Amino acid sequence: MVEALIHPGNARIMVVDDVPEILTLLTSMLGRSGYQVVACNSGAEALAVAEANPPELILLDILMPEMDGFQVCTHLQNNPRLKDIPVIFTSGLDDTENKVRAFRLGGVDYITKPFHFEELEARVWTQIRLHMLKASLAAQKLNEEKIRALSEAQQSTIFALAKLAEYRDEDTGTHLERVREYCRLLAEYLRDTSNYAASIPADFSETIYHASPLHDIGKVAIPDGILLKPGKLTSEEFAIIMKHPVVGGEYLQDVFNNYCSNVFIGMGIEIALYHHERWDGRGYPDGLIGKNIPLSARIMAVADCYDALRADRCYRKGFPHQQVKTMLLEESGSHFDPEVCQAFLALEAEFEKIMELLR
Secondary structure, three states, X not given: OHHHXXXXXXXXXXEEOOXXXXXXXXHHHHHHOOOEEEEEOOHHHHHHHHXXXXXXXXXXXXXXXXXXXXXXXXXXXXXOOOOOOOEEEEEOOOOHHXXXXXXXXXXXXXXXXXXXXXHHHHXXXXXXXXXXXXXXXXXXXXXXXXXXXXXXXXXXXXXXXXXXXXXXXXXXXXXXHHHHHHHHHHHHHHHHXXXXXXXXXXXXXXXXXXXXXXXXXXXXXXXXXXXXXXXXXOHHHHHHHOOHXXXXXXXXXXXXXXXXXXXXXXXHHHHHHHOOOOOOXXXXXXXXXXXXXXXXXXXXXXXXXXXXXXXXXXXXXXXXXXXXXXXXXXXXXXXEOHHHHHHHHHHHHHHHHHHHHOO
């Protein structure tokens, strides 16, 4: 179903590098993967070619004479016709300052040279699919009947894209599959038995089931060296990690602006943006307090934390259910919504079953 909607095989990729050998290598390798590749050896040439026939993605070197990659990206962002083309920076510069600058200028990813082609191809594929999804949703402008007919395919596509982001972290496994089950259980319980029942619409549990996998979609913009670092992050690295809710929210907002009838994308924005907020106001990115945090994000916070603590990581084994239960309940009223924690307590056997079945 995903392949029927979005297939990147015919996508045009522009490769910009002043080193002929790199241009030849990338042109050959990407060509063998089915892409149409346009090679440019300077920033000025790249801008002219892009203006004439915009590509679906640009692989952009930074260190080039006359016009470097940062300047090229700035020109692209200032051109209404070209600003939405995803730019993946490729560079031998491996310092945090240049990576942060690349993302601030509008880059969607950053690959350090020398690169492994399989990794580069995976990142190219991810960004092209995201780009084509946004373009597809913006262009469709379907009536309600057609929207309903496409609903299942869209949900599958969004989940597939969320999985692409998750695959960068090998430890996560079936995290998305488990989390969406937890979220639906919590939403159904809260709708039927809690003080929130009167304000929860009938389709809330189904919507959160489809929206919850989008919570970490913003991590596509986090460099691997930070995302997969086994040791403790520096304050600068953690500051970059903390940007992923905003990045994810902005990605999804771009889609929602052109497809505003899609309710699960709308809830996906809430979840992506606010699932790291805390009940006591000490979360991020906005420091929201209590019920100012959307209920979907409060549910996601409990589900995500439970799964993260239960799952194995490269630096530790997952904690047993009873220990995680104690940890969550100790944070009730500080980190987590007390009502959601009570729902978790009522459903703990189901949570444990899901963890065992979907490991």
